[in-house]
Amino acid sequence: MISIAFEDEAYNAPKDFSPRHLFALRAKKGPCQIVPWKQKMLDIPVFRRAIKTKDGVETSKDAPLPYNQYHGWLVLLGVALGFIYTLTTYCLRRALGNAINGKTRNDDPNSNAAVRNLVLDHGTGSEIFERNYISRTIRYFTQDQFWGRSSDHESARTASQIGLLRDPDRPRKLSAEQGQQVRQDPEVRELAAVRGRLRAQIEEVFGVIEMAKGEPIYNDYQAVKASLAATIRKKERALLKRIQEEYDLNAPVLAIQQQLNGEQSDDDDDDDKGGIPTETVPIRIAERRYIAECAVRDPSVLRDQKGYAFHVEFSTNLIALCKRRDRRQVTTRCSPELASVKTTLDSPRLPEREPIVKRDNPLKCQDWQCLFCLASYDLPLEERKRKYKRKYTLQKHVDRCRLEYYGPDDPIPCPDGHACVD
Known part of the structure; x- marks a missing residue:
């Protein structure tokens, strides 16, 4: 407080x-x-x-x-x-x-x-x-x-x-291999095949999925797509729960065996590890x-x-x-396996923020980059410089996250405030 x-x-x-x-x-x-x-x-x-x-x-x-x-x-x-x-x-x-x-x-x-x-x-x-x-x-x-x-x-x-x-x-997310295992489930593969057939039919007639809005086939495609996503989430949760239950059952036994064998555990002090650096993952x-x-x-x-x-x-x-802002990442069902993170609380090493550079020239974005995000210095650097796979994906992001609150006739201010003059 x-x-x-x-x-x-x-x-x-x-x-x-x-x-x-x-x-x-x-x-x-x-x-x-x-x-x-x-x-x-x-x-x-x-x-x-x-x-x-x-x-x-x-x-x-x-x-x-x-x-x-x-x-x-x-x-x-x-x-x-x-x-x-x-x-x-x-x-x-x-x-x-x-x-x-x-x-x-x-x-x-x-x-x-x-x-x-x-x-x-x-x-x-x-x-x-x-x-x-x-x-x-x-x-x-x-x-x-x-x-x-x-x-x-x-x-x-x-x-x-x-x-x-x-x-x-304790496992918190599925690895990439475990995510692929879920996608090989017969029910998931059947729904994915139906979605693929509907997508091919829409693209053959309309060219782009969004051009079929309002048509019955578009509603069928969205329903199958939502059902596929829900099925994948359900099976991923069930698989993760089963993996966690197996871990809870076997981890105490392995820990006892390590102590009986005289092996060092991850809880030992860093001084006892002979200066071996601990594997870390980047913290956003x-x-x-x-x-x-x-x-x-x-x-x-x-x-x-x-x-x-x-x-x-x-x-x-x-x-x-x-004062920081963190945008929700695009959901990727096949999440990479997380490595252990060691953090020292007495002297935390916080990442240096990218300094705001005063410029006279406008920003230059690469293909499929969002200019609004590129000029938002309160976002993490990886979010600012993120590239989208397709033009439609970039357009959907801009419409939902940036242009949603502007009317059809409202002027949209330039996101690059350092180069634009009021």
Whole structure:
């Protein structure tokens, strides 16, 4: 919320006020130090939905973020982080409630059932937490108590953290070979053959698919095309689920066998690997990856100056992410197999953005490139310089993403603002 407030310029604070200044503020002896919001921002939702505009996808000025959209993004975040179970808001609330409930008097004298119920918005004396939220992991060594030995409470607490439910190596997408396996399914091949016959008939009569709009054969072609895409998605999900179930069954056994054989695992420190570089994959928007990794970091290491620097770095990256735009890629069912990604949170290496060069000459685009995207410096470089396969594909992209909000007689401004003079 702090980062979003800075991005919205919601704080009624002095000029050049930044997250570093906010986290460095000290409590006064007299009245508490308040950081007020601007009056015009008091009725504006903090979390707002994304909307389409003539300049692309932007955050709405006042429309709140609906739960179904938020829920979908949260599920995708859990998949990207490698969570074994589906990540939902309930998981976050349950983890927070158990974190407060697990505090002892020595850890935090202010942690009690009343504070927990207040945070979770449960009524006083309510048993909702005990019935639906309390962790089933017992943080108590019964054998140590039986033998009169001191228990290791830190190990028990660490064993119940939400981050241990992650497995970054768990399959998340199908490889190219597995995608081709889906397309060799008899049902998929039959639908693809029907689509091919209809396409050939349309092109023989009309020349281009779009010229047949309004004809019965065009409607049949679109129906078969949609049915084919839905069938492929259904079979891909079923295949991925089967692969994940096999991985969940065999991965623990292989991990135990590796330890018995004295083999090193991917979880070992980099210092133990003899300087062997870890294979990485390019990250399109590194701020997003950094923020996602922060969500599962052990908070016990964030103390004193390290915790202060972490909060500042996190807010800075989140503000930078709010200024970036990422266009949805064209769906490719045969996704390449992902390599493991190693990210260092203490000193994240963020990609340098391409500097905006002031020019006097207009932009020159190559064949099948979008001039609107080429001049949008807030898009990733690979999205800006992307080439489309056909003229029709480029035209469809421009019509849907760039020209949709202009009327037939509206003037279309030049996208190259550096070379055009108002």
